Amino acid sequence: MRKIVVSGGRSLKGKVKISGAKNASLAIMCAALMADKPVVLDNIPYISDVKIMIEIIGTMGAEIRWLDSDVLYIKPPETISQDAPYEKVKKLRASNLLLGPLLAKYGRASVALPGGCNIGVRPMDLHFKGLAGMGAEIRLERGFVIGTADRLTGARVYLDFPSVGATENIMMAACLAEGQTIIENVAKEPEIVDLANFLNAMGAKVRGAGTDVIKIEGKSELNQCQRYSVIPDRIEAGTYMVAAAATRGDVLLENVIPKHLEPLIAKLREAKVEIEESEDSLRVKAAGPLAPVDIKTLPYPGFPTDMQSQMMVLLTTVPGTSVIVENIFENRFQVADELKRLGAKIKVEGRMAVIEGVPELQGAHVKATDLRAGAALLIAGLMARGETHISNPQYILRGYQDFESKLNSLGACVKSVTLE
Numbered sequence: 187m188r189k190i191v192v193s194g195g196r197s198l199k200g201k202v203k204i205s206g207a208k209n210a211s212l213a214i215m216c217a218a219l220m221a222d223k224p225v226v227l228d229n230i231p232y233i234s235d236v237k238i239m240i241e242i243i244g245t246m247g248a249e250i251r252w253l254d255s256d257v258l259y260i261k262p263p264e265t266i267s268q269d270a271p272y273e274k275v276k277k278l279r280a281s282n283l284l285l286g287p288l289l290a291k292y293g294r295a296s297v298a299l300p301g302g303c304n305i306g307v308r309p310m311d312l313h314f315k316g317l318a319g320m321g322a323e324i325r326l327e328r329g330f331v332i333g334t335a336d337r338l339t340g341a342r343v344y345l346d347f348p349s350v351g352a353t354e355n356i357m358m359a360a361c362l363a364e365g366q367t368i369i370e371n372v373a374k375e376p377e378i379v380d381l382a383n384f385l386n387a388m389g390a391k392v393r394g395a396g397t398d399v400i401k402i403e404g405k406s407e408l409n410q411c412q413r414y415s416v417i418p419d420r421i422e423a424g425t426y427m428v429a430a431a432a433t434r435g436d437v438l439l440e441n442v443i444p445k446h447l448e449p450l451i452a453k454l455r456e457a458k459v460e461i462e463e464s465e466d467s468l469r470v471k472a473a474g475p476l477a478p479v480d481i482k483t484l485p486y487p488g489f490p491t492d493m494q495s496q497m498m499v500l501l502t503t504v505p506g507t508s509v510i511v512e513n514i515f516e517n518r519f520q521v522a523d524e525l526k527r528l529g530a531k532i533k534v535e536g537r538m539a540v541i542e543g544v545p546e547l548q549g550a551h552v553k554a555t556d557l558r559a560g561a562a563l564l565i566a567g568l569m570a571r572g573e574t575h576i577s578n579p580q581y582i583l584r585g586y587q588d589f590e591s592k593l594n595s596l597g598a599c600v601k602s603v604t605l606e
């Protein structure tokens with residue numbers, strides 16, 4: 187069994203380079219299967235979610251390999267040799283993003299119902315509704331989603347909620363459908379815009395990504411893209427920003443797009459954290475006392491649910507009362523119980539958490555329950571007096587490239603250890 191041991195109480199200081207965006211990379215890797223030619227992708231993070239997606243895509247017959255530490259080569263197969271395997275898919279929720287591309291390009295998709303983090307119900311009804319509206323037949327059979335279609339046809343799709351995954355699946359499928367597709371009430375996350383830019387680089391015609399309505403003119407093939415570079419990971423960046431503030435440090439983040447971090451920057455400034463922005467870097471400093479803040483998670487450009495747990499940790503030692511309302515995933519407060527073990531005062535009622543600032547956290551044994559909860563516990567360990575032992579570190583490895591060496595280069599003391 188592996189765990190992470192953090193010796194807390196050190197301020198983070200120095201520079202850190204942010205890796206490519208996990209969520210954009212996973213979607214773009216799926217979209218690459220729709221190409222007729224090989225594609226090279228730059229700025230792909232070397233994390234376990236990406237490694238699992240490589241295995242899934244490889245099993246289906248694609249040629250896929252690293253050309254460099256963050257450069258991935260993908261040659262789509264002529265035909266799908268094997269369905270996406272359950273053993274892999276259950277570990278990666280984002281494998282549901284194979285559905286749209288496989289249906290559109292190969293006319294058939296069979297993907298085991300996806301797993302991933304245990305943060306709520308996470309249904310796929312909106313994905314199915316969109317693809318069915320384009321003429322696909324979708325059925326569930328023994329834990330697999332099976333979709334078939336001769337050729338998808340363009341349609342008008344309204345999403346009842348701006349789901350990131352549903353927007354991506356329908357947008358990708360529409361690129362190879364016959365005629366025009368209009369998707370209304372779509373997600374506006376930067377990863378959606380990045381995926382649309384990649385699709386357009388391949389020869390698709392996607393307009394409106396980043397607004398509420400996306401229009402796609404279907405094409406019969408996508409064969410123009412040779413190389414594409416993925417955006418930086420705003421959630422990895424956000425996690426280091428909060429870690430810097432929580433340890434009253436001074437950190438320069440490189441390879442970031444500050445615009446993508448606006449909702450977090452605004453909240454941190456409200457909490458009296460100092461932030462200096464430049465074109466592709468951010469400096470985060472917290473010297474004086476911080477102020478409590480209230481947070482509501484919302485679809486982009488609202489405050490991201492993926493940064494909620496990390497902010498909760500920061501607020502545990504801010505004097506006064508802070509309130510967090512989680513509107514996206516109902517199980518995202520599991521980390522509160524772990525934080526209480528470190529001495530935090532948090533009361534959870536339904537979708538609301540009330541945090542009373544305490545003078546300090548003390549190290550303890552805690553357990554990561556999902557990727558962002560794991561990141562939050564790392565930050566808690568950095569803040570706490572004494573040692574914090576975090577079990578289930580595999581959750582953190584899903585989304586944070588080289589987190590141990592990155593944190594230690596900023597002056598932290600973080601060690602992965604293997605227990606008998």
Ligand code: UD1
Pocket residue numbers: 209210212279280306307308309310311312313314347348349350351352373377491492513514515
């Ligand atoms: C993506 C991100 C994840 C992030 C989340 C919200 C990836 C790989 N993952 O997840 O990191 O936390 O966006 O920003 O990009 N819903 C439905 N029906 C559906 C689909 C979703 O009701 O068919 C609901 C979900 O239960 C949830 C909400 O919509 O309450 C948001 O989910 P969604 O935006 O789809 O998240 P993911 O794409 O799974």
